[in-house]
Amino acid sequence: MDHHVDEAPTSPERIRLSGWDDGFTPSGCNGRPGKIVRDFPRDHPGAFATVDGAVSERTADLLYASAVKATVWGVYVPVSELQFENALEASELNQDETEDPAAYRHALARRTVQEFLVQKDAGQCITKSDWERTHGVAVWVIASDCDDETEYHLDYAEQVRYETNVIFPPIYGATLHVSPLHNEVNDKGAATNQVRETSSFEGGGFHVNLTGLPHYDKYGYKTRKQSHRLTTDELETLSRSEPGWKHVAYKYRRGILCDGEFPHFSGRVLSLPSSLADTKSNLPVKRVVVGFNLFPSEIGACVAKFPEHSGAFNRYVKLSQAAVKQTKLLSTTSNKGGWTLKSVRANPKQAAFLLLLARKVRENQQKAAAESSTSKA
Structure with a gap:
């Protein structure tokens, strides 16, 4: 299950995007190469x-x-x-x-x-x-x-x-x-x-x-x-x-x-x-x-x-990490290397996990929305 888009939209004019490798690749980015937005406008650079x-x-x-x-x-x-x-x-x-x-x-x-x-x-x-x-x-x-x-x-x-x-x-x-x-x-x-x-x-x-x-x-x-x-x-x-x-x-x-x-x-x-x-x-x-x-x-x-360190952020990361871990677990040689519609239909564990993941994502989105509306009220 991949919610990412393959092609990134064109960067706004004031965004300078450069290739960047800081020695870390997050588990949720599907192995994408690193980039950085640098030199964003500010009135006191070096402050x-x-x-x-x-x-x-x-x-x-x-x-x-x-x-x-x-x-x-x-x-x-x-x-x-x-x-x-x-x-x-x-x-x-x-x-x-x-x-x-x-x-x-x-x-x-x-x-x-x-x-x-x-x-x-x-x-x-x-x-x-x-x-x-x-x-x-x-x-x-x-x-x-x-x-x-x-x-x-x-x-x-x-x-x-x-x-x-x-x-x-x-x-x-x-x-x-x-x-x-x-x-x-x-x-x-x-x-x-x-x-x-x-x-x-x-x-x-x-x-x-x-x-x-x-x-x-x-x-x-x-x-x-x-x-x-x-x-x-x-x-x-x-x-x-x-x-x-x-x-x-x-x-x-x-x-x-x-x-x-x-x-x-x-x-x-x-x-x-x-x-x-x-x-x-x-x-x-x-x-x-x-x-x-x-x-x-x-x-x-x-x-x-x-927001970092918020309950919504922590739940999101834990759920995403669990999804990545489960994907790697099920994408083994016995599974011929990946999830397909056919493999999901044939594998009750895959189907059950996807249903659970979808439900958890929906629940977290609803909870985050409720927290946001409460804080603004």
């Missing part, structure tokens, strides 16, 4: 900015509490939902998250984008023209424990890569720190407009290479193009001497914005305090990061259907 006090303490604390309880979630915020003047408070945030998790998280993500990327202007890097190019913002949260890390990678539209092996990076990518923690001594004191005391921890910093795609071309997907794959610790050590690297320590309410074509990673969390400096909180201690990708109109609608 890199650090913004302290990027969101309010309340927003940071709501994000932290939500992430710690869920560990990970992802949503998509269309630009049409953002208010570039006179932003209003979202009523969903006055309710308990458990009453409607999807609506609550969507409202919280929208509020965060509003504060960090619109009002703070992400270090004055995102222009009005950039927002006009943008369809929406993919937002996700991840709560990490000791020894957790994020390997070297390039951000891109995940579901599009999975199906087509085309890498489409965002216009800009951003990261936000929301745990009341710091890992530099001079960050212990109160930041601008901050009265919260923060606790110290080791590791978990953000590392980005400003060389961009040439560096990713050299290292590849999770450093697969190196003679041996580097651990995150090895890469962190190497980054101290290799040109092009910027290192940003973790700090409560700190935001970082980058050109979407910059590869990056998060260092391994080496230690966490047993409790937070704010003793009023009963939440466990985690290092929480919030991620953002601004996708243009050419690809945004696809990302909106299956």
